[in-house]
Amino acid sequence: MSETYDVVLIGGGVMSATLGTFLQQLQPDWKIAVFERLGEVAEESSNAWNNAGTGHSALCELNYMPDPTDPAKAIAINEQFQQSRQFWTSLVEAGVLDEPQTFINSAPHMTFVRGEKDVAYLKHRYETLKQQPLFETIEYSEDSRVINQWAPLLMDKRRKADEPFAATRVVGGTDVDFGALTRQLFAALDKSGADLLRDTEVRDLAKQKDGTWRVDFRRRIGGAPGHINARFVFVGAGGWAIKLLQKAGIPEIKGFGVFPLGGQWLKTSDPAIVARHKAKVYSQAAIGAPPMSVPHLDTRVVNGEASLLFGPFATFSPKFLKKGSPADIVAQVRPSNIGSMLKVAATNVDLVKYLISELLKSHKRKVDSLREFMPTAEAGDWELLQAGQRAQVMKGGKLQFGTEVVAAADGTIAGLLGASPGASTAVSIMLGLLKDCFPERIEGWAPKLTELIPSYGTTLNDKPERAREVLARTADALHISV
Numbered sequence: 001m002s003e004t005y006d007v008v009l010i011g012g013g014v015m016s017a018t019l020g021t022f023l024q025q026l027q028p029d030w031k032i033a034v035f036e037r038l039g040e041v042a043e044e045s046s047n048a049w050n051n052a053g054t055g056h057s058a059l060c061e062l063n064y065m066p067d068p069t070d071p072a073k074a075i076a077i078n079e080q081f082q083q084s085r086q087f088w089t090s091l092v093e094a095g096v097l098d099e100p101q102t103f104i105n106s107a108p109h110m111t112f113v114r115g116e117k118d119v120a121y122l123k124h125r126y127e128t129l130k131q132q133p134l135f136e137t138i139e140y141s142e143d144s145r146v147i148n149q150w151a152p153l154l155m156d157k158r159r160k161a162d163e164p165f166a167a168t169r170v171v172g173g174t175d176v177d178f179g180a181l182t183r184q185l186f187a188a189l190d191k192s193g194a195d196l197l198r199d200t201e202v203r204d205l206a207k208q209k210d211g212t213w214r215v216d217f218r219r220r221i222g223g224a225p226g227h228i229n230a231r232f233v234f235v236g237a238g239g240w241a242i243k244l245l246q247k248a249g250i251p252e253i254k255g256f257g258v259f260p261l262g263g264q265w266l267k268t269s270d271p272a273i274v275a276r277h278k279a280k281v282y283s284q285a286a287i288g289a290p291p292m293s294v295p296h297l298d299t300r301v302v303n304g305e306a307s308l309l310f311g312p313f314a315t316f317s318p319k320f321l322k323k324g325s326p327a328d329i330v331a332q333v334r335p336s337n338i339g340s341m342l343k344v345a346a347t348n349v350d351l352v353k354y355l356i357s358e359l360l361k362s363h364k365r366k367v368d369s370l371r372e373f374m375p376t377a378e379a380g381d382w383e384l385l386q387a388g389q390r391a392q393v394m395k396g397g398k399l400q401f402g403t404e405v406v407a408a409a410d411g412t413i414a415g416l417l418g419a420s421p422g423a424s425t426a427v428s429i430m431l432g433l434l435k436d437c438f439p440e441r442i443e444g445w446a447p448k449l450t451e452l453i454p455s456y457g458t459t460l461n462d463k464p465e466r467a468r469e470v471l472a473r474t475a476d477a478l479h480i481s482v
């Protein structure tokens with residue numbers, strides 16, 4: 001007889017780590033198993049060098065507010081990040097997570113734009129956001145001396161006479177090492193009795209007569225096969241989630257496809273350059289560029305060491321994971337999704353053009369793009385780094401840039417597709433999943449969820465005093481700026 005677990009988490013990324021932590025806190029009596037095909041957790045998208053580490057809260061990313069009069073989406077993204085901040089605060093206080101600086105650090109979030117049209121847009125956006133409690137600390141300037149104080153590398157050798165420019169800044173922005181966060185969460189799960197199976201790949205999923213799932217796996221070393229049973233399965237397999245959900249045969253996955261997009265960064269660890277930039281600076285996207293390919297010049301803090309990243313530059317690979325298979329893109333094709341996928345290919349001409357122009361960029365041309373942010377950049381100071389793969393959702397003939405939880409109607413299996421805003425909103429995504437997959441338990445869990453996330457079930461932006469209080473409390477506990 002094979003063993004039966006209450007919960008099986010497939011994939012050792014931030015999503016499984018977050019859901020596992022929730023379930024461990026809510027039902028400490030449940031038996032949890034985690035499968036990770038690689039030798040260590042957090043080696044794919046959740047690894048610090050595979051993503052940009054932006055604590056996405058719409059403070060600086062323009063794609064969350066294309067219309068400068070409408071802050072709704074920006075507020076929603078910020079609200080989600082406030083849930084993450086509160087959850088991490090509770091876990092630090094409970095000793096589940098280590099010292100906050102090991103995974104989160106202050107990095108003011110800035111937006112920098114050039115040209116009359118974008119300057120007018122940024123000013124309008126600032127005026128709208130300034131009225132919102134979660135954004136009230138936002139600052140705006142067109143003055144080169146002020147922007148020079150905020151981020152000197154942007155201003156060195158830049159002539160105002162050439163074209164107008166403007167910037168906004170929110171001092172309370174963050175840089176998050178989602179890899180460190182993930183490793184710490186799994187270490188705590190391990191300690192509390194969960195079974196972590198590394199180097200073990202889940203190969204198949206089948207619903208059984210008794211309602212449990214049969215989870216077939218194979219050890220990567222030695223190749224020994226095995227199987228266990230699970231009452232609930234979360235497919236947190238990143239780019240490979242689609243493959244496993246298709247294998248599970250749930251009708252809800254029909255019609256979905258994913259489009260892989262890779263990325264590269266320019267990175268410098270030169271202490272003289274790094275010391276002069278302490279911010280994440282976002283700008284406008286190029287025509288055709290997907291929203292998450294907007295270039296940004298970022299402070300990163302990984303293992304206590306600061307460096308700067310610039311990018312991402314889009315790359316193409318047919319793999320759905322960095323360590324995936326070249327056959328991934330073809331293996332997903334089904335009669336139910338081929339029509340939608342062909343429509344995406346035919347209707348995204350700008351994206352294809354953008355990808356081709358990115359792929360043709362030499363190191364020198366990449367540094368030229370960096371010079372639009374940092375006019376003094378020298379090619380020799382920057383090395384090229386491969387980022388993680390994003391598997392963008394294709395559905396109904398459209399390419400989507402968000403994340404999508406796909407759950408079976410009976411709530412016994414769910415998986416996550418897509419990448420953005422990603423790791424920052426893992427907490428909010430998992431709260432939604434708990435509600436969808438455990439409807440009969442969610443009410444009973446509410447007191448514990450409120451202990452973990454004091455604003456659980458409510459919003460903050462419509463309660464200015466409460467918003468200020470939560471921002472100040474989490475900033476204090478996580479040792480970050482308000």
Ligand SMILES: Cc1cc2nc3c(=O)[nH]c(=O)nc-3n(C[C@H](O)[C@H](O)[C@H](O)COP(=O)(O)OP(=O)(O)OC[C@H]3O[C@@H](n4cnc5c(N)ncnc54)[C@H](O)[C@@H]3O)c2cc1C
Nearest residue numbers: 011013014015037044045046051052054202238422423424
């Ligand atoms: C270039 C880039 C920049 C990004 N920037 C940001 C950012 O600034 N801020 C932000 O919040 N988010 C960002 N993201 C998104 C964020 O990184 C992802 O949303 C998040 O890491 C996804 O976590 P995950 O757990 O779903 O997947 P992953 O971290 O990819 O983990 C999935 C795991 O599943 C394992 N696995 C797969 N198949 C199997 C199987 N069959 N059996 C066992 N194990 C399996 C994989 O090996 C992997 O370890 C970025 C992503 C990319 C690619």
